[in-house]
Amino acid sequence: MIDEQNLVNQIEPDRFELFEKPLYNFSFDRRDFLKGFSLGIVFVVPVTRALAQQQGEAGRGGFNQSLPNDVGAWIHLDEDGAITVFTGKVEVGQNTRTTLTQSVADELHVPISSVQLVMGDTDVVPFDMGTFGSRSTPTMAPQLRKAAAAAREMLIAMAAEQMKVAPSDLKIIDARFVNHDKSKTLTLAEVAKGRKLVKVIPADIPITQPKDWTTAGTSVPKVDAKAFVNGAHQYTTDIQREGMLYGKVVRPSAFNATLVSADAKAAEAMTGVRVVTEGNFIGVTASDQQVATRAANAIVANWKAAPQPSNAELFDLLRKPANERRGGGEGGGGGSRPQGSIADGLAAADKKLEQSYSVAYIAHAPLEPRAAVAEWIGDKLTVWTGTQRPFGVRGELADAFHIPPERVRVMVPDTGSAYGGKHTGECAIEAARLAKAAGKPVKLVWTREEEFTWAYFRPAGVIDVKSGVKNDGTITAWEFHNYNSGPAGIQIKYDIPNNDIRYHESNSPLRQGSYRGLAATANHFARESHIDELAHAVNVDALEFRLKNTKDERLRGVLTAVANKFGWGKSKPAANHGFGIACGFEKGAYVATCVEIALESPTSKEDSRNKRVRIVRVVEAFDCGAVVNPMQLKNQIEGAIVQAIGGALFESIDFKDGKVLNPKFSSYRVPRFNDLPLIEAVLVDRRDIPSAGAGETPIVGLAPAVANAIFNVAGIRLRALPLAPKGLSL
Amino acid sequence: MAKVTDLNVNGKKMSVDVDATASLLSVLRNDLHLTGNKYGCGEGQCGACTVLLDGQPVRSCITQVARAAGKQVTTIEGLERDGQLHPLQDAFIKADAMQCAYCTSGMIMSAAGLLKKTAKPTRDEIIEGMNGNICRCGAYQRIIEAIQIASGQPTTKEAA
Numbered sequence: 001m002i003d004e005q006n007l008v009n010q011i012e013p014d015r016f017e018l019f020e021k022p023l024y025n026f027s028f029d030r031r032d033f034l035k036g037f038s039l040g041i042v043f044v045v046p047v048t049r050a051l052a053q054q055q056g057e058a059g060r061g062g063f064n065q066s067l068p069n070d071v072g073a074w075i076h077l078d079e080d081g082a083i084t085v086f087t088g089k090v091e092v093g094q095n096t097r098t099t100l101t102q103s104v105a106d107e108l109h110v111p112i113s114s115v116q117l118v119m120g121d122t123d124v125v126p127f128d129m130g131t132f133g134s135r136s137t138p139t140m141a142p143q144l145r146k147a148a149a150a151a152r153e154m155l156i157a158m159a160a161e162q163m164k165v166a167p168s169d170l171k172i173i174d175a176r177f178v179n180h181d182k183s184k185t186l187t188l189a190e191v192a193k194g195r196k197l198v199k200v201i202p203a204d205i206p207i208t209q210p211k212d213w214t215t216a217g218t219s220v221p222k223v224d225a226k227a228f229v230n231g232a233h234q235y236t237t238d239i240q241r242e243g244m245l246y247g248k249v250v251r252p253s254a255f256n257a258t259l260v261s262a263d264a265k266a267a268e269a270m271t272g273v274r275v276v277t278e279g280n281f282i283g284v285t286a287s288d289q290q291v292a293t294r295a296a297n298a299i300v301a302n303w304k305a306a307p308q309p310s311n312a313e314l315f316d317l318l319r320k321p322a323n324e325r326r327g328g329g330e331g332g333g334g335g336s337r338p339q340g341s342i343a344d345g346l347a348a349a350d351k352k353l354e355q356s357y358s359v360a361y362i363a364h365a366p367l368e369p370r371a372a373v374a375e376w377i378g379d380k381l382t383v384w385t386g387t388q389r390p391f392g393v394r395g396e397l398a399d400a401f402h403i404p405p406e407r408v409r410v411m412v413p414d415t416g417s418a419y420g421g422k423h424t425g426e427c428a429i430e431a432a433r434l435a436k437a438a439g440k441p442v443k444l445v446w447t448r449e450e451e452f453t454w455a456y457f458r459p460a461g462v463i464d465v466k467s468g469v470k471n472d473g474t475i476t477a478w479e480f481h482n483y484n485s486g487p488a489g490i491q492i493k494y495d496i497p498n499n500d501i502r503y504h505e506s507n508s509p510l511r512q513g514s515y516r517g518l519a520a521t522a523n524h525f526a527r528e529s530h531i532d533e534l535a536h537a538v539n540v541d542a543l544e545f546r547l548k549n550t551k552d553e554r555l556r557g558v559l560t561a562v563a564n565k566f567g568w569g570k571s572k573p574a575a576n577h578g579f580g581i582a583c584g585f586e587k588g589a590y591v592a593t594c595v596e597i598a599l600e601s602p603t604s605k606e607d608s609r610n611k612r613v614r615i616v617r618v619v620e621a622f623d624c625g626a627v628v629n630p631m632q633l634k635n636q637i638e639g640a641i642v643q644a645i646g647g648a649l650f651e652s653i654d655f656k657d658g659k660v661l662n663p664k665f666s667s668y669r670v671p672r673f674n675d676l677p678l679i680e681a682v683l684v685d686r687r688d689i690p691s692a693g694a695g696e697t698p699i700v701g702l703a704p705a706v707a708n709a710i711f712n713v714a715g716i717r718l719r720a721l722p723l724a725p726k727g728l729s730l
Numbered sequence: 731m732a733k734v735t736d737l738n739v740n741g742k743k744m745s746v747d748v749d750a751t752a753s754l755l756s757v758l759r760n761d762l763h764l765t766g767n768k769y770g771c772g773e774g775q776c777g778a779c780t781v782l783l784d785g786q787p788v789r790s791c792i793t794q795v796a797r798a799a800g801k802q803v804t805t806i807e808g809l810e811r812d813g814q815l816h817p818l819q820d821a822f823i824k825a826d827a828m829q830c831a832y833c834t835s836g837m838i839m840s841a842a843g844l845l846k847k848t849a850k851p852t853r854d855e856i857i858e859g860m861n862g863n864i865c866r867c868g869a870y871q872r873i874i875e876a877i878q879i880a881s882g883q884p885t886t887k888e889a890a
Contacts (some may be wrong), residue, residue, distance in 0.1 A: 035853060075864055092830060093829035093830025093831070093832075094829070095829065099786060111865060183822035220824060221823055221824075222823075222828065222831075225813070225823045225828070226819075226823065228828055228831035228834050229768065229806075229815065229819040229822045229823060229828070229831075229835075229838065230763075230766070230806065230807070230809070230810055230815065231765070231766020231805070231806035231807050231835045232766070233831070234747075234765065235748055235768075235832060236888050237765075237768065237769065240763060240765075246760075288760070289756055289760055290756065291747070300877055364866075365866055366832075367768070367770050367776065367778055367829070367830070367832040367833050367865075367866045368768070368770075368832045368862065369769075369770075394809075414830075415830065416768070416832030416835075417828050417829070417830035417866055417867055418833060419866075445769065448770065448771040448773070548812060561800075583838075631826050632826070635826050635829060635869065635872065636829075638828055638868060638869070638871050638872070639867045639868035639869055640868070641868065642865075642868025642869075642870060643866070643867070643868045664771065664773060664775070665770075665771045665773065665775035665776055665864065666773055666775050670864055670866065671868065671870075672861050672864060672870075673856075673857045673860045673861045673863070673870050673873075673874070674857050674858070674861050676857070676870045676871060676874075678871075678886070679871055703751075
């Protein structure tokens with residue numbers, strides 16, 4: 001079922017989602033594998049069905065079979081009845097630790113509290129490409145469910161033998177084996193006691209369908225929540241090691257600068273300071289963070305950098321494409337060919353429209369900046385770091401230090417957010433380089449300025465749209481060119497017979513990469529703004545216009561759900577208030593968003609000539625198939641809407657000559673409490689449809705809905721994100 | 731350079747040996763290993779580092795440790811009483827008022843400061859009082875609910 005290569009093809013690759021194959025196959029020496037576990041039973045899930053058939057199901061003895069080379073997951077039941085699940089996914093705030101735990105508990109019929117997840121530790125978890133693309137729920141959850149379902153059946157068989165009853169007479173209820181009249185019971189621990197088994201389970205075992213879920217589908221609170229509210233949880237930035245030093249890197253004067261010379265005498269004279277210089281890398285270590293910073297500041301480095309573009313010339317630059325690709329991306333429905341003829345479609349139209357839209361570079365600004373603690377013991381490197389790609393970072397480290405990946409262990413503590421911004425291992429490599437020189441563990445925490453400058457950005461982009469519409473509201477032509485921002489969410493769910501949709505790669509002046517929802521935000525902003533313009537051109541209500549042009553049942557479902565909850569068409573906005581609507585589809589999930597905005601007097605800090613755009617209310621309907629955890633899903637939707645407010649209204653990276661000009665929270669505005677609208681999330685729970693991931697797609701509807709609401713109240717069509725960084729000049 | 735040698739943190743006397751100009755945050759985290767409060771920006775803009783100084787919320791990243799000398803410092807680690815979570819901590823769990831939770835300690839400390847000043851803040855007062863704290867995951871609506879729960883008030887949703 002889980003075909004990794006197929007998965008790679010389905011996800012939009014961009015230059016920072018460099019998917020590497022595992023550099024080596026896990027060679028499962030049985031003794032090595034078992035060393036990691038105490039007594040008990042390990043259930044191993046092969047990756048592919050073919051492989052599973054090739055290996056065959058485990059014999060009861062467990063020691064006689066060979067183990068598969070590619071393992072997708074494993075679950076360990078220890079002698080005390082505790083269940084530990086091992087997965088390469090990581091927790092970055094999307095609460096996948098909670099929802100995956102629910103899936104396993106659901107399948108095993110045990111309480112949530114008896115299941116622990118070990119995540120993102122490359123020495124003990126199976127290979128995983130990374131936690132991105134909203135794949136954990138649609139792919140990892142079923143994989144773990146299979147493991148758990150098989151474990152349940154095997155355990156029942158073992159318990160039946162011990163209890164001298166037929167397996168069909170046993171069920172697991174609340175972590176106990178119970179026979180039909182409850183006259184005989186046995187605990188999980190009693191079955192695991194004294195065993196040391198490895199069971200390979202069949203990959204095609206049926207899993208519980210959403211209609212029969214018990215633990216899944218309910219609002220389980222964040223697991224380990226207590227450790228997050230009392231400060232006990234250790235993020236990477238909190239890790240201490242014996243003898244640990246603090247690191248600091250001297251940054252280049254500009255992007256792409258090369259080091260000409262460096263004078264580090266003053267730094268080297270400081271007590272306990274070591275300076276490490278190699279190529280373009282200059283860093284220091286010290287026993288104290290302050291001293292490390294002082295030492296780095298004392299180094300006089302001369303850098304050479306060529307002149308570089310600024311955001312003033314950005315969009316002209318992006319229009320010079322480096323490459324062309326048909327719109328694709330998993331969410332967009334795969335690559336597509338042009339359909340019909342744009343010329344014919346325009347000829348059939350009563351009204352034609354041609355407009356351009358743009359989006360700025362924005363930063364993820366995860367509140368926990370990039371951080372790493374690196375430690376060499378002999379020739380083995382261990383790095384704790386917050387990344388979405390533990391195995392990817394392991395590969396980066398192995399490459400950087402010319403060592404085999406087996407000698408690198410990457411561990412990812414539950415991390416202070418990522419939003420697509422932590423795919424890479426820069427900080428891990430820097431910390432490891434410093435630790436290697438120092439011969440001691442080194443902690444390196446990027447400053448906020450470093451995170452804003454030396455991470456990567458959500459791609460900027462320009463989108464040109466040409467279209468035609470009949471007076472009755474039928475769209476006849478749709479030509480769509482996206483320059484640079486990406487193909488995610490580029491495909492239409494509108495039934496337009498003549499369409500030509502393309503994505504053009506450009507040479508981005510800034511380092512760019514994944515961001516929550518990828519280009520789906522840009523493509524939805526352009527498409528749903530343009531749709532609104534078409535509706536206005538033929539004087540059709542914005543909701544009615546959308547419904548008229550799509551037969552997609554799920555898209556119509558979320559549109560209808562959001563309109564009902566919002567009261568679309570039921571009342572006119574108050575004076576200086578506007579309504580807007582938008583909808584879309586990405587990564588298997590459907591979204592529709594209604595907003596109410598108000599134009600208000602600016603605050604004392606804002607331009608007094610402009611009106612302040614305040615988002616008063618947001619209603620968003622979301623259909624991601626069967627809902628695993630309604631409360632966590634609502635939390636994700638609310639969070640995505642809040643994050644979207646930044647990119648929609650005011651976030652933008654200002655850059656010039658290889659420097660970011662606003663690399664601080666005091667100059668780069670992010671959404672705060674006083675930007676918060678009343679948010680209502682409407683869940684369209686489709687128990688008949690497998691769950692899609694939900695961390696990303698709820699972000700795409702807000703920006704176009706706000707742009708449409710601004711037009712609704714002010715008659716001004718804004719076509720660039722951010723829409724109103726300095727307010728709205730009327 | 732002047733030194734600070736004694737601090738009163740979470741009701742306990744603690745010995746340190748740090749420059750008076752060091753940030754309170756770095757001393758708490760690196761010298762006393764109280765890592766619950768976080769670095770987020772280093773310029774007092776995000777609130778992740780918030781601790782109480784004699785009951786008043788301060789940004790420990792821009793507070794020199796000398797300012798804390800002779801005062802009662804309260805960090806997130808000092809809120810629990812006899813193993814019982816503080817009502818704000820309970821309410822944050824109840825309202826699911828976190829995602830990655832990196833901002834949570836600072837949020838709770840700011841909220842504790844707010845509730846000391848205003849026992850039952852209105853929604854607008856919560857927004858104003860908490861506006862210096864950033865949650866990049868955007869859990870603001872739930873954080874407001876948590877503060878409403880902890881202060882014994884109906885949540886915005888319940889009141890509607």
